[in-house]
Amino acid sequence: MTFSVLEGLRKFNIPCKIPVKSIYEYYAKWIREGKLPVNSDWNKDLKLKFTVQDPCQIIRKSYGDPIAEDLRFVVKSLVGEENFIEMWPNRSNNFCCGGGGGFLQSGYTEARYAYGKIKFDQIVATGADYCVAACHNCHAQIHDIAHHFEGKYMTVHLWTLIGLSLGILGPNEREYLGDELKGLNMPEE
Amino acid sequence: MAEEALELGIIQCDFKKKAMEAIPGGGNLDMCFACGTCVSGCPATGLADMDPRKFLRMILLGLDEEATKSPWVWMCTGCQRCIYACPMEIDIPRLVYLARASWPREERPKGIRGSCDMALRNDSGSAMGASPEDFQFVVEDVLEEVKDTQKGWDNLEAPIDKKGAEFFINQNSREPVTEPDELIPLWKILNIVGADWTYGSKGWAAENYCMFLADDKSWEHVTRTSIMQAQELGCKVYLNTE
Numbered sequence: 028m029t030f031s032v033l034e035g036l037r038k039f040n041i042p043c044k045i046p047v048k049s050i051y052e053y054y055a056k057w058i059r060e061g062k063l064p065v066n067s068d069w070n071k072d073l074k075l076k077f078t079v080q081d082p083c084q085i086i087r088k089s090y091g092d093p094i095a096e097d098l099r100f101v102v103k104s105l106v107g108e109e110n111f112i113e114m115w116p117n118r119s120n121n122f123c124c125g126g127g128g129g130f131l132q133s134g135y136t137e138a139r140y141a142y143g144k145i146k147f148d149q150i151v152a153t154g155a156d157y158c159v160a161a162c163h164n165c166h167a168q169i170h171d172i173a174h175h176f177e178g179k180y181m182t183v184h185l186w187t188l189i190g191l192s193l194g195i196l197g198p199n200e201r202e203y204l205g206d207e208l209k210g211l212n213m214p215e216e
Numbered sequence: 217m218a219e220e221a222l223e224l225g226i227i228q229c230d231f232k233k234k235a236m237e238a239i240p241g242g243g244n245l246d247m248c249f250a251c252g253t254c255v256s257g258c259p260a261t262g263l264a265d266m267d268p269r270k271f272l273r274m275i276l277l278g279l280d281e282e283a284t285k286s287p288w289v290w291m292c293t294g295c296q297r298c299i300y301a302c303p304m305e306i307d308i309p310r311l312v313y314l315a316r317a318s319w320p321r322e323e324r325p326k327g328i329r330g331s332c333d334m335a336l337r338n339d340s341g342s343a344m345g346a347s348p349e350d351f352q353f354v355v356e357d358v359l360e361e362v363k364d365t366q367k368g369w370d371n372l373e374a375p376i377d378k379k380g381a382e383f384f385i386n387q388n389s390r391e392p393v394t395e396p397d398e399l400i401p402l403w404k405i406l407n408i409v410g411a412d413w414t415y416g417s418k419g420w421a422a423e424n425y426c427m428f429l430a431d432d433k434s435w436e437h438v439t440r441t442s443i444m445q446a447q448e449l450g451c452k453v454y455l456n457t458e
Contacts, residue, residue: 031424031438041443048453057409082458119300129325129331129428133327134326138287142259189401196401197365200401
């Protein structure tokens with residue numbers, strides 16, 4: 028968890044000579060450098076809509092808006108700019124999903140749902156078919172509130188979409204994709 | 217006839233004093249305008265009959281026990297939207313952290329405490345208690361299966377403790393423990409870009425529930441173990457996957 032590392036290094040004066048980074052930055056860099064040849068062709072006809080969760084601990088609490096831009100660049104490269112819809116508010120001003128701070132394990136489940144209703148409504152307002160959640164607490168909470176409030180959106184990891192776009196996603200690596208994507212862009216057997 | 221006036225005594229504000237010493241820069245706790253910007257922007261507002269402003273004002277009034285013992289301190293996620301919005305940058309999240317830390321450890325939420333305790337069982341730092349041996353077994357098993365069943369991945373790697381690798385990569389325990397197939401897409405991506413990377417046998421787990429528990433010593437231990445492993449292996453970048 029990015030924030031626990033960065034804040035832990037600061038708070039406890041842990042000697043660290045190497046930079047602590049987020050993989051979002053590298054996904055973006057690798058796409059820009061042509062090392063990760065992703066595209067959104069798979070979504071040209073499907074036109075599935077995507078929104079993205081800005082994880083507080085990576086965006087607001089760690090690297091700020093520049094990494095939010097990297098995240099958007101990656102997602103737009105994967106799904107097509109025309110299929111990307113922002114939640115509002117977003118980036119450093121985004122709402123927490125309610126999965127952070129240990130809330131998922133705290134035992135206060137009803138309070139966690141009440142908290143998460145804001146996020147649920149925010150996602151539903153975009154009309155997106157998928158919410159990209161590239162933070163495990165966010166992923167678990169956003170997935171769970173969809174189920175709890177009977178939402179129709181799916182919750183997906185970033186690596187799943189990258190794999191889908193590259194045509195390298197095996198049949199067992201599609202747990203978080205909907206039926207329309209279960210067999211799309213399958214690698215050769 | 218008027219009721220007798222309440223005897224308030226001398227307001228001590230012990231918690232506030234302690235907090236201002238502990239929070240970097242003092243947290244600007246005395247600068248609250250009571251404007252309520254934090255309240256309207258906080259998803260935890262109203263839970264357990266509390267909100268960020270009320271919490272702060274109670275602390276400023278010396279209602280230490282009433283504020284710090286509220287279950288609300290476990291419903292605030294520490295997301296920092298309040299401090300982001302606050303015109304005076306009052307550090308409510310760190311105040312909440314200190315309130316959590318004021319609870320006897322055994323009275324803090326069992327689920328969070330259990331996840332932290334799991335991370336202290338071995339050098340993995342895993343909130344699910346997976347040992348370095350468990351992790352290695354799963355990684356090797358999944359890698360073998362990909363090579364056997366999927367075409368074109370003969371060169372796929374998932375190294376552990378590879379000396380001098382550029383990237384030290386961490387991984388949430390959820391993948392190796394409950395959904396190992398979810399490990400594979402990341403490995404494939406790293407293979408395609410030609411990244412020189414490694415996991416660590418120590419500190420491979422990405423999560424840190426000890427921070428959520430407000431257990432300083434354990435949080436430090438988990439973070440230190442992982443960061444030290446990355447540096448001992450001679451890695452150039454500590455790369456978070458979440």
